[in-house]
Amino acid sequence: MLGLYLHRESVIHRLPAGVKLGGLLLVTMVVLALPGAWGALAAGFIGAAALVTARLPAGRVLAELRTPVVMLTLLFGFQSLLAGGGWEETAVAIARFAALILLATLVTLTTRVMDMVDLFEWLFGLLRPVGVNPAKMALMLALTIRFIPLLGDQVREVRMAQRARGVERNIAALFVPLLVKILTMADDLTAALEARGYDPADSGTKETGTKNSTQR
Amino acid sequence: MLSTRDLVLCALFAALLGGLGMAPPIPLGFLPVPITAQTLGVMLAGTILGARRGGIAALLFVLLVAAGLPLLAGGRGGIGALMGPTGGFVLAWPVAAFITGWLAERFATTANPIRLFAVSVLGGILVVYAGGIPWLWLVAGLPIDKAVFGSLAFVPGDLIKAGIAAVAASGVRRAGILPIHA
Amino acid sequence: MIELRSVTHAYGDRPVLHDLSLRLAERRIAILGGNGSGKSTLARLLNGLIVPTSGTVAVDSLDTRTDGRAVRQRVGFVFQNPDTQIVYPTVEEDLAFGLKARKLPKDEIARRVAGALERYGLDRYRHQPAHQMSGGEKQLLAIAGVLVLDPAYVIFDEPTTLLDLRNRRKVIELLRGLPQTVIVVTHDLDMVKDFDRALVLEDGRIVADGPPAETVPAYIERLG
Numbered sequence: 001m002l003g004l005y006l007h008r009e010s011v012i013h014r015l016p017a018g019v020k021l022g023g024l025l026l027v028t029m030v031v032l033a034l035p036g037a038w039g040a041l042a043a044g045f046i047g048a049a050a051l052v053t054a055r056l057p058a059g060r061v062l063a064e065l066r067t068p069v070v071m072l073t074l075l076f077g078f079q080s081l082l083a084g085g086g087w088e089e090t091a092v093a094i095a096r097f098a099a100l101i102l103l104a105t106l107v108t109l110t111t112r113v114m115d116m117v118d119l120f121e122w123l124f125g126l127l128r129p130v131g132v133n134p135a136k137m138a139l140m141l142a143l144t145i146r147f148i149p150l151l152g153d154q155v156r157e158v159r160m161a162q163r164a165r166g167v168e169r170n171i172a173a174l175f176v177p178l179l180v181k182i183l184t185m186a187d188d189l190t191a192a193l194e195a196r197g198y199d200p201a202d203s204g205t206k207e208t209g210t211k212n213s214t215q216r
Numbered sequence: 217m218l219s220t221r222d223l224v225l226c227a228l229f230a231a232l233l234g235g236l237g238m239a240p241p242i243p244l245g246f247l248p249v250p251i252t253a254q255t256l257g258v259m260l261a262g263t264i265l266g267a268r269r270g271g272i273a274a275l276l277f278v279l280l281v282a283a284g285l286p287l288l289a290g291g292r293g294g295i296g297a298l299m300g301p302t303g304g305f306v307l308a309w310p311v312a313a314f315i316t317g318w319l320a321e322r323f324a325t326t327a328n329p330i331r332l333f334a335v336s337v338l339g340g341i342l343v344v345y346a347g348g349i350p351w352l353w354l355v356a357g358l359p360i361d362k363a364v365f366g367s368l369a370f371v372p373g374d375l376i377k378a379g380i381a382a383v384a385a386s387g388v389r390r391a392g393i394l395p396i397h398a
Numbered sequence: 399m400i401e402l403r404s405v406t407h408a409y410g411d412r413p414v415l416h417d418l419s420l421r422l423a424e425r426r427i428a429i430l431g432g433n434g435s436g437k438s439t440l441a442r443l444l445n446g447l448i449v450p451t452s453g454t455v456a457v458d459s460l461d462t463r464t465d466g467r468a469v470r471q472r473v474g475f476v477f478q479n480p481d482t483q484i485v486y487p488t489v490e491e492d493l494a495f496g497l498k499a500r501k502l503p504k505d506e507i508a509r510r511v512a513g514a515l516e517r518y519g520l521d522r523y524r525h526q527p528a529h530q531m532s533g534g535e536k537q538l539l540a541i542a543g544v545l546v547l548d549p550a551y552v553i554f555d556e557p558t559t560l561l562d563l564r565n566r567r568k569v570i571e572l573l574r575g576l577p578q579t580v581i582v583v584t585h586d587l588d589m590v591k592d593f594d595r596a597l598v599l600e601d602g603r604i605v606a607d608g609p610p611a612e613t614v615p616a617y618i619e620r621l622g
Contacts, residue, residue, distance in 0.1 A: 003284040004294050024295065067292065068300040075301060075358050097355075101296040108284040108294030116283035136223055137276075141283075143227035144234070144276050145487045148287070149529040151228070151235030155253075159239050172383030175256075179264065179388045182228050188482035189228070190221045191447055195475035196485075196496035196543065199467065200220050 003113040004064075012054040013110045017119040020107045028100055036092045043099030050106050064105045069098050117141050136200065143189075154178055218269075226269050230276035233257040233309075234287045254289060255374060258309045259340035259381035262316025263324065263332055264388060271314030278310060301358075304351020305344055312343040327389035333382035340381065341374045399423040400444055400473075400551065400581075405453035407439055407602075414439045415602040417453070422581065428590035428610065429583045430617050431599035440599065441555050441583045445473035457551070471500070474549035474578075478556040480536035484528045489520055489539055492528060496547045514546040518572075534565025541572065554582045558589065587614055 007013070012020070027046060031039040051061060076090045117138065124134035158174045218226075236253040261270040277287065278298070286293035288306065298306060316339025324331035345367055352363040400422040407415040414436040422444075431437040442448045443455050446462035446469040455462045457469045477483050486492035493514050497507040515521045518538055523531060528539060537557065544552060554573070558566040570589050573580060582590065590596055596613040598606035600620065606613040 004286055005284055021295075064294070064296065067290075068296070071301050075352075101299055104296035104299050105294055108296060111284060113280075113283045113285055117280075120279055120283065133218075136218055140223050140227045140230070140272070140276055141279065142486050142491070143224065144230040144280060145285070146485060146528065147228055147231035148234035148238075148280075148285075149527070150481060151231045152238040153235075155232075155235040155239045172380045172387070175260075175380065175384035176387035176391070179260065179384060180391055182232060183225075183388070185482050186221060186224045186228055188477060188479060189224045189485070191442070191475075192477055192483040193220050193224065193485060195445060195447055195470065195477075197467070197470055197499040197547065198220060198495075199499070200218065200223065 004108050005112050006056055006060065006109045008055045008110075010054045010110070012050060012106075015110075017111045017115045018122070020111055021116075021119065024103055024107050027103060031096065031100060036089070036096065040092055040096035040099050043096065043103060047099055047102040047106065050103070054106060054110050056106070056109055061102070061105060061109065064109075065098060065102055068101050069094065072097055113145070117145075151182070154181065218272075222269055225265055226272045226276060229257070229261045229265060229270070229273035230280070233261070233274065233277040234280070234285070237287045237289050253377065255309075255312075255340055255344060256377040256381050258313045258344070259316055259336040259378060260385060262313040262318075262339050263320045263335060263381065263385040265313075265317060266321050267314050267317035270317035271310050274313035275310040278306060281306065299355075301352055301355060302348065304355070305348030307351070308344045308347025311347065312339050315339040315343050327386045329382045329386040332385045332389075333378055336378035336381045336385075337375070340378055341371070344374075399458065401456045402443070402450075403454045403456075405443065405450045405455060407436075407443065407448070407450050413602060415443075415450075418602075418604065420597075420604070422579075424594035425579055426590075426593040426595070427579075427581045428593045428596040429581065429599060430585075430587070430590070430596055430613070431583075432621070435599040436602040437583045437599045438555055441475075441553050441581070444551075444553055444581065445470055445475050447475065471547070472550045474544035474547055474552045476541050476544050476552065476554045476557055478559050480533065480540040480560075483540040483543065484536060487527055488525055489523045489528060489531075490515070490525060492539065493520075493543055493546050496543060500547070510546055510548075514542050518542040518545075532565075534561055534568060537561060537565065537569060538572075541569070545576075549578065551579045551581065552576065554580065554584070556584055556586075557582065558584065558586050587618070590614070 027043060031043045033039070034042060051058060072094050076094055120141065121134045121138040124132050124137045128134065155178070158178050162171060162174055233254055236257045239253060258274055261273045264270070265273060281287050281293045282295050282298055284294050288297055297303065316335055319335040319339055320332070324335045349360070349363045349367055352358045352366075353360045358366070400420075402418050402420040402422075405415060405418045406413070418440070429437045429440060439448070443450055443462070444457070446455070446457075446466040449455070449463045449466075457472055460468050460472070462469045484492050486495055490511060493511045494507050497510060502510075515524055518541070520535075520539060520542060523535065523539075528536065531539065537560075541557070557569055557573070561569060566586070573582070573589075574592075582593075584590065590610050591614075593610050595608065596606075596610040596617075597604055598613050598617045598620070605620065606616040
């Protein structure tokens with residue numbers, strides 16, 4: 001599953017996921033701390049620079065921004081109409097927010113899903129003292145990615161059955177077989193994992209084996 | 217400690233949330249907004265898996281959205297989608313599934329659909345709105361009364377989902393496949 | 399050799415197997431039986447996925463009850479439905495799963511995965527998501543995921559039931575060439591013709607045991 005990642009040969013694509021995510025956090029905090037227009041300007045500038053450096057198609061990136069910007073415009077427009085506030089203020093607020101979403105979108109478009117998952121696994125390692133098991137989290141994330149397409153098919157089947165019967169009123173009755181199927185799948189999958197030697201008791205209780213690099 | 221079966225159940229319900237996002241929204245004639253079934257999945261994760269596993273399932277889903285999988289309705293995803301004005305509604309899902317499950321473990325341990333409905337409404341609607349509305353207010357600067365008012369349009373759809381979740385969870389309980397404390 | 403000594407198994411108060419004693423030492427063994435005969439339960443007992451309610455199952459003198467992990471290293475298990483056996487998103491990662499669970503060194507994992515990709519003709523799917531493969535390819539991957547672990551015994555639980563004719567033949571061909579001891583639970587009578595031994599199970603008891611030439615006709619008769 002490729003997700004939203006767009007492959008290009010660029011410095012930004014090659015940066016470790018952790019650096020990109022950390023940078024995003026830092027910039028977001030700075031932008032929110034700076035007074036209105038300056039923050040928006042700074043974030044917009046960084047965003048534009050990153051967009052060019054990452055050699056991403058601007059159209060595709062802006063398409064990702066359309067929904068939130070339209071939503072923001074509606075929200076803020078509504079608000080300034082009611083409150084009678086100045087339009088400049090509204091424009092600045094929208095711009096600042098759009099710039100931040102642009103930066104976040106750039107991180108997503110330049111980072112592979114599995115690199116991000118590896119980064120999460122590493123971050124979960126930091127939570128080990130409070131009882132989080134990074135190896136188990138990583139296995140669950142991989143299992144989820146593996147089974148999303150399968151369950152997508154199952155959900156589509158339910159919708160098809162629903163349409164075939166021509167009624168929308170008994171949707172609940174269609175979900176029961178789906179859930180029962182998921183629970184039987186869980187039994188099979190558990191047996192398959194254990195048959196291949198998986199033992200939850202020895203997954204990362206003390207080993208430091210979680211790869212702490214974010215590249216693969 | 218999570219058993220192998222727990223890990224598998226969490227992953228399968230997280231995948232169900234993803235699968236529900238891939239299906240086209242359900243149009244209901246009398247409602248202006250088509251409902252997406254994903255919060256239905258949040259309610260089911262809570263009522264069927266219980267607090268801990270349900271919460272983990274929804275957390276896995278949110279993490280994969282953040283990692284860049286286009287799993288939200290309409291094929292949206294990535295950190296940007298979570299940061300957007302409506303991001304709070306999605307970020308609240310792990311807590312919502314956990315609380316739905318916590319309530320279900322205490323007040324809805326049988327196949328009684330009315331109790332399951334109540335639990336789904338409290339955990340799957342109230343908690344989600346409690347996360348989403350302040351986010352609209354803080355992040356998008358929408359006055360809180362407007363945020364509450366605007367969100368009300370989605371309540372009828374969410375109530376229907378809670379009803380579907382309750383009847384479906386009740387059906388699974390009656391089939392006796394997975395007692396909640398298993 | 400896998401040995402069962404007075405094995406009885408029940409799910410709750412529902413008995414499935416009654417006092418079975420068996421020594422499985424032949425290279426190709428089939429377990430035949432109708433639905434609910436207890437054959438899948440028997441298969442799962444053989445690698446310690448479940449332990450018997452009473453009696454013992456021993457693999458090369460290792461008790462499945464006490465040495466579960468060592469037994470599972472020795473005995474591989476292939477299930478009927480490949481969809482629930484493939485656990486990682488891509489082919490290469492999935493092949494590595496069991497090796498990682500065994501905590502083998504990284505370079506050995508890479509070497510064995512590469513070997514399996516080539517041997518089972520999965521090389522061109524290496525980075526492909528498993529869900530894009532056909533049913534037959536998925537079953538091949540599921541089998542490869544077990545064989546890459548190099549088990550001494552391989553148990554197949556109805557490996558051809560969900561396959562079309564061409565893929566069924568492919569799996570049978572693959573099975574025939576395996577150097578391991580192979581135990582197959584199946585309805586597929588064609589497949590077991592040249593096996594060394596076939597057991598027929600009915601209501602949790604063995605009703606026929608011997609070369610397929612003798613037991614398969616007996617099985618067909620009982621079905622009739």
